[in-house]
Amino acid sequence: xxxxxxxxxxxxxxNIVLGVICFIWLLPTLGLFISSFxxxxxxxxxxxxxxxxxxxxxxxxxxxxxxDVDLREPIEVNGKTYxxxxxxxxVKADGSRLMWENRRARTINxxxxxxxxxxxxxxxxxxxxxxxxxxxxxxxDGSETVQKGTGLSQAFWNTLTIAVPAxxxxxxxxxxxAYAFAWLRFPGRRTLFVIIIAMLVIPIQVALIPVLKDYxxxxxxxxxxxxxxxxxxxxxxLVTYFMYNFISQLPKDLFESxxxxxxxxxxxxxxxxxxxxxxALASIGIFQFLWVWNDYxxxxxxxxxxxxxxVMSMKIADLVGSRGNDWHLLTSAAFISMLMPLAIFFLLQKxxxxxxxxxxxxx
Amino acid sequence: xGGQSQLQPQMKPQLKAKQTVSLRAVxxxxxxxxxxxVVNGSIFLFFRDSTLNPLLTAVLAVxxxxxxxxxxxxxxxxxxxxxxxxxxxxxxxxxxxxPAVIILGWLLVLPALRTLYxxxxxxxxxxxxxxxxYAAIFSDHLMATALRNNxxxxxxxxxxxxxxxxxxxxxxxxxxxxxxxxxxxFMPMAISFVAAGVIWKFVYYYQPGDEQIGLLNAxxxxxxxxxxxxxxxxxxxxxxxxxxILIWMQTGFAMVIFSAxxxxxxxxxxxxxxxxxxxxxxxxxxxxxxxxxATILTVTTTIIVFTLKIFDVxxxxxxxxxxTEVVATQFYRQFFMYRNFGYGSTLAxxxxxAVLPVIIINLRQFRKQxxx
Numbered sequence: 044x045x046x047x048x049x050x051x052x053x054x055x056x057x058n059i060v061l062g063v064i065c066f067i068w069l070l071p072t073l074g075l076f077i078s079s080f081x082x083x084x085x086x087x088x089x090x091x092x093x094x095x096x097x098x099x100x101x102x103x104x105x106x107x108x109x110x111d112v113d114l115r116e117p118i119e120v121n122g123k124t125y126x127x128x129x130x131x132x133x134v135k136a137d138g139s140r141l142m143w144e145n146r147r148a149r150t151i152n153x154x155x156x157x158x159x160x161x162x163x164x165x166x167x168x169x170x171x172x173x174x175x176x177x178x179x180x181x182x183x184d185g186s187e188t189v190q191k192g193t194g195l196s197q198a199f200w201n202t203l204t205i206a207v208p209a210x211x212x213x214x215x216x217x218x219x220x221a222y223a224f225a226w227l228r229f230p231g232r233r234t235l236f237v238i239i240i241a242m243l244v245i246p247i248q249v250a251l252i253p254v255l256k257d258y259x260x261x262x263x264x265x266x267x268x269x270x271x272x273x274x275x276x277x278x279x280x281l282v283t284y285f286m287y288n289f290i291s292q293l294p295k296d297l298f299e300s301x302x303x304x305x306x307x308x309x310x311x312x313x314x315x316x317x318x319x320x321x322x323a324l325a326s327i328g329i330f331q332f333l334w335v336w337n338d339y340x341x342x343x344x345x346x347x348x349x350x351x352x353x354v355m356s357m358k359i360a361d362l363v364g365s366r367g368n369d370w371h372l373l374t375s376a377a378f379i380s381m382l383m384p385l386a387i388f389f390l391l392q393k394x395x396x397x398x399x400x401x402x403x404x405x406x
Numbered sequence: 407x408g409g410q411s412q413l414q415p416q417m418k419p420q421l422k423a424k425q426t427v428s429l430r431a432v433x434x435x436x437x438x439x440x441x442x443x444v445v446n447g448s449i450f451l452f453f454r455d456s457t458l459n460p461l462l463t464a465v466l467a468v469x470x471x472x473x474x475x476x477x478x479x480x481x482x483x484x485x486x487x488x489x490x491x492x493x494x495x496x497x498x499x500x501x502x503x504x505p506a507v508i509i510l511g512w513l514l515v516l517p518a519l520r521t522l523y524x525x526x527x528x529x530x531x532x533x534x535x536x537x538x539x540y541a542a543i544f545s546d547h548l549m550a551t552a553l554r555n556n557x558x559x560x561x562x563x564x565x566x567x568x569x570x571x572x573x574x575x576x577x578x579x580x581x582x583x584x585x586x587x588x589x590x591x592f593m594p595m596a597i598s599f600v601a602a603g604v605i606w607k608f609v610y611y612y613q614p615g616d617e618q619i620g621l622l623n624a625x626x627x628x629x630x631x632x633x634x635x636x637x638x639x640x641x642x643x644x645x646x647x648x649x650x651i652l653i654w655m656q657t658g659f660a661m662v663i664f665s666a667x668x669x670x671x672x673x674x675x676x677x678x679x680x681x682x683x684x685x686x687x688x689x690x691x692x693x694x695x696x697x698x699x700a701t702i703l704t705v706t707t708t709i710i711v712f713t714l715k716i717f718d719v720x721x722x723x724x725x726x727x728x729x730t731e732v733v734a735t736q737f738y739r740q741f742f743m744y745r746n747f748g749y750g751s752t753l754a755x756x757x758x759x760a761v762l763p764v765i766i767i768n769l770r771q772f773r774k775q776x777x778x
Contacts, residue, residue, distance in 0.1 A: 053686075054580065065590045068654065071464045072593060074608045074621060074679050075601075090619045091608065151488055195548035204464035208471025216505045223502035232499070235507060237769060242514045244709050244761040246734055248741065249754045257512070267467045268450050276513030279506055281708065288704050291772075307485040308498055330595075337598035356598050363434065370604065377601030384596030390590065 079374035080164040086370050101155055103139065108149040120151060168375035195358055195379060202336060202354040203383070204267060209274035210332040214324055215221065216275065217282035218290070222312050224283075225291035228297060236287075242280040250277070251344050258345065267354060270345050278331045289323035290316060325391040333384050355380045411670065428488075435485035442478055478505070518758075524751035531747045540753035552731045556760075558645050559652070559713045559732060566653045567709050571660025576690065578661070579668055588665065592658035603722030606651050610636040610723075617722070638728040645730055651719050656712065660705050667701035668694065703771055710764050712758055733757055 077091045085093075089206050106120060117124040120141055125134055130143050130151065145150040173195055223229070253265070254273065263269030293316070301311045317324070340357040346352050359376045410462065449470055453463065480499045486494050528535050543549050574591055578584045611620030612635040618624040623633040636647045645726045671694060681690050695702070717734035733753055741750030 053584065057577050057581045058583065061574070061583070061587050063582050064574060064577075064586050068594070069590050070621070071605045071609050071654065072597075075605045078608060081748050089617065090621065090624050092621070092624070107539055165495070200461060200464050204467050207468045210473045212475050215479075216509070219479060220503040220506035223499045227499040227502065228682065229496070229499035233463050235503065237765075238515065239510060240539065240765055240768065241505070241758075241762075242510055242518070243765070244758050245514055245518050245706075246715050246717070246737060246754055246757060248717075248734075248738060249521045249751075253517040253520055254513050262454070266450070267471070269452070271471055272509060273513065276509045279510055280514070284707075287772075288700065292700075307487060308502070309480070312502075326662060326666060329662075333595055337596075339598065339600065354545060356600065359598070373604050375602075377597070377604055379597050380598060380601060381593075383467065385589075385593065388592060388596060 046361045063147040075374055075377060078370070079168055079378050080166070081168070081371070082163055082165055083371040085163060086374070102144075102152055103155040104153045105144055106141075108151060110149055112148075112149055168371045169379070172372055172376045172379065185211060195376065197351075198353050198355045198358045199383075201352050202356075204273070205270050205354060206332055207340070208267070209271050209335045210328055212271055213275040213278040213282050213331060214286075214328050217279055218286050218317065218320065218324070219312065220283050220306075221286035221290045222316055224287055227308070239280055239283050243284060247277050247341070251340075255291060255344055264345060265347055267352075270342065273341055273345050274331075274335050274338070278334060282327050285327045286320070286323060289320055293319060302316075329388060329391055332387055336384055337380075339374055431437065431485075431488035434488050437483040438481045442481060446474055446478070475505070496657060518754075521751040522753050524747050525755050527748045529744075529746040529748050535748065539748050540756075542749065543752060543756060545758050548731060549733075549736065552733050552736045555645055555730060556714065556716075556732045557608045559649060559716050560710055562646065563649050563652045563656070563713045563716075564706060564709045565658050566649075569708055570653065570657045571705065572664050572702075574657065575661045575664035575668055576694070578665060588650040588661065591661050594655045595658040597655070599722055600720035602655060602719070606723065610647060612636065612638075638724065641729045644724070644728055648719055648723055648730060651723070652713065652716065655719075656709060660709065663701060663705050664698065671697045703768065707764055707768055711761055714761055 078086050081091065104288065108118070108120070112118055114127045117126060118130065120130075125141065130141060131146075134141050134148060139156070140154040142152055142154060144150040219241075224232060258269050260265045263272070269360045297315060297319075298311060301315055306314070337356060338354075342354045342357055346354065346357075355376075453467060455472075479501070482504075483498070486497050489497070517578055521665045525539055526534060526536060574587070578591075580586045581587060597605070604638055608619070610623075611618070612623055612633055613619070614633065619625055620633075620635055620636075622636060627633055638642060638644060657754065675693060675697075676689060679693055684692065691712060715734050716732055720732055723740070733756065737750050737753040737757075740746045740753060744750075748764050
């Protein structure tokens with residue numbers, strides 16, 4: 044093969060280009076990841092890249108000027124003159140930096156550049172977020188009690204209980220509907236399908252208030268069923284659209300032979316369509332799962348603020364809201380909330396394999 | 407209707423098909439219906455009042471949610487199969503689409519219609535005002551900005567997401583580190599908007615002086631530039647810096663779907679083209695793009711719809727200040743803060759109208775494929 048060598052060369056280029064893109068994509072997250080290990084004060088004072096070994100000005104020799112130097116005049120140091128402003132900000136001179144050490148005592152520090160090797164990293168942020176922050180409360184009689192805020196673990200299980208059915212239910216319902224729309228014929232088929240697709244564009248905020256009223260009347264508020272149904276409804280248009288695209292592209296002969304064998308539609312669907320649709324189910328399932336997992340608005344409205352059913356995104360939003368700019372807690376909490384979706388992605392990734400259904404994925 | 411003839415159950419040899427509806431079948435199907443309502447209803451009540459261990463509740467609830475739905479379909483289909491063939495053929499499709507239609511009708515279509523109705527009324531929904539809300543939208547200065555920004559989001563955001571998604575999918579397909587690269591690009595999809603807001607504040611953070619904690623300004627000052635307030639002061643370019651966040655988050659979506667589609671392109675076609683001396687660029691435009699055109703349409707539609715509704719990114723980063731307002735943030739402001747239900751509803755309807763052309767293109771495509 045003459046082209047083989049050439050293709051090997053282009054593979055290196057591909058790898059390099061892809062590497063650069065990946066690096067750019069990773070950089071913002073890397074910043075969050077490193078920040079989540081830094082002490083609270085550091086996060087707000089220096090960039091996260093300062094956690095890596097880097098060159099930094101370090102205090103060196105102290106130069107004493109005469110006490111009666113007029114700060115409004117140019118100041119002479121080591122034979123060169125500087126203004127007061129320059130010395131306040133630090134001014135470079137012969138590889139070192141001059142800066143006031145004590146302006147009133149007229150001492151100047153001649154800083155040298157040196158490597159800073161020890162990054163100050165800590166697990167405190169994660170401890171605080173996972174187990175809840177400890178608050179020391181002083182009682183009226185002077186004794187101190189330690190109270191723990193609620194941690195993320197309860198919220199983690201709540202989120203999982205909501206997210207798994209809120210993923211499986213819409214995917215299943217949408218697949219049934221997509222199958223019917225694609226392969227069965229019935230009056231109203233076209234109209235109903237167009238309505239479902241049109242629902243793609245409804246901003247969910249439109250639905251929140253009317254649905255909340257119905258839920259309150261039915262006692263569905265704050266229940267698992269209620270939030271499953273809400274997520275199902277808000278996800279259904281996209282999932283149906285996606286599954287229709289896939290199922291309608293499956294080869295027709297598949298169904299014909301199954302019908303010859305006397306299989307019913309339900310059997311064809313659960314024995315033939317569902318297994319064949321695994322790659323599509325996995326991809327759209329991942330997206331629905333991510334959407335539910337990261338959702339804040341829907342949970343906020345239909346769950347309310349009971350701690351027993353609170354989800355992770357609400358906890359994180361609480362960190363933003365109630366603790367102001369507690370970025371150190373926010374960074375670690377954000378990272379913990381990312382773990383589950385990433386795990387799901389890696390678990391299901393094997394379904395995106397080449398040629399699972401030949402050409403059927405072209406839709 | 408299209409080239410694909412529909413499958414009909416006549417293909418199944420129905421030699422001994424029952425021709426009349428038996429009383430037994432009617433009673434059975436009623437029983438199935440009632441049993442479904444009673445069983446699921448009591449399970450719901452059980453969970454609402456239960457005081458079990460939360461972990462156990464979670465496991466049971468997941469089991470119910472997942473199995474319950476399947477069993478509803480199973481029992482209802484079973485009930486329908488007790489009927490003669492001609493009834494079954496008519497009823498079965500509605501059982502398949504029934505749950506989807508009911509849930510959507512209740513939780514989305516009705517609220518949407520209510521919104522349409524409200525858009526013809528004044529702020530407190532008491533007085534009918536006809537089309538004056540719609541007229542107000544197109545004469546409002548703030549709305550002009552919001553519409554302009556939304557157009558920016560739709561064009562720039564969608565184009566970049568689709569282009570990058572396709573490029574990365576193809577590069578990843580040919581590289582030796584496919585899994586790793588795809589995971590890295592996909593990762594932002596797994597991040598909530600709140601978390602993404604925190605991440606990008608570390609990129610765009612602005613403060614005067616040499617010491618920068620925002621990555622972008624650190625790079626700019628390192629090369630001797632002046633630090634900039636990327637998301638606030640640089641109007642109208644600040645919108646692009648917000649759109650970059652969307653691109654960063656959504657390209658993973660496009661990439662995963664494209665990647666699956668590219669793997670569906672048969673190898674023998676590609677090999678044949680290579681043997682014929684076509685270069686990779688030609689293969690890309692001549693074979694790949696036509697082959698996955700339906701997927702491109704799906705992904706583009708999804709991202710256009712998503713960017714039209716874009717809300718969280720703007721809300722988290724700027725709250726709509728500094729001329730970054732989009733229609734959805736305006737909607738939120740009018741509806742939930744100013745309590746101007748008429749105007750707010752009108753905005754939602756404008757979004758709906760804006761996306762109609764995209765939906766029509768999609769339906770045309772479905773018809774071409776023979777589905778409709």
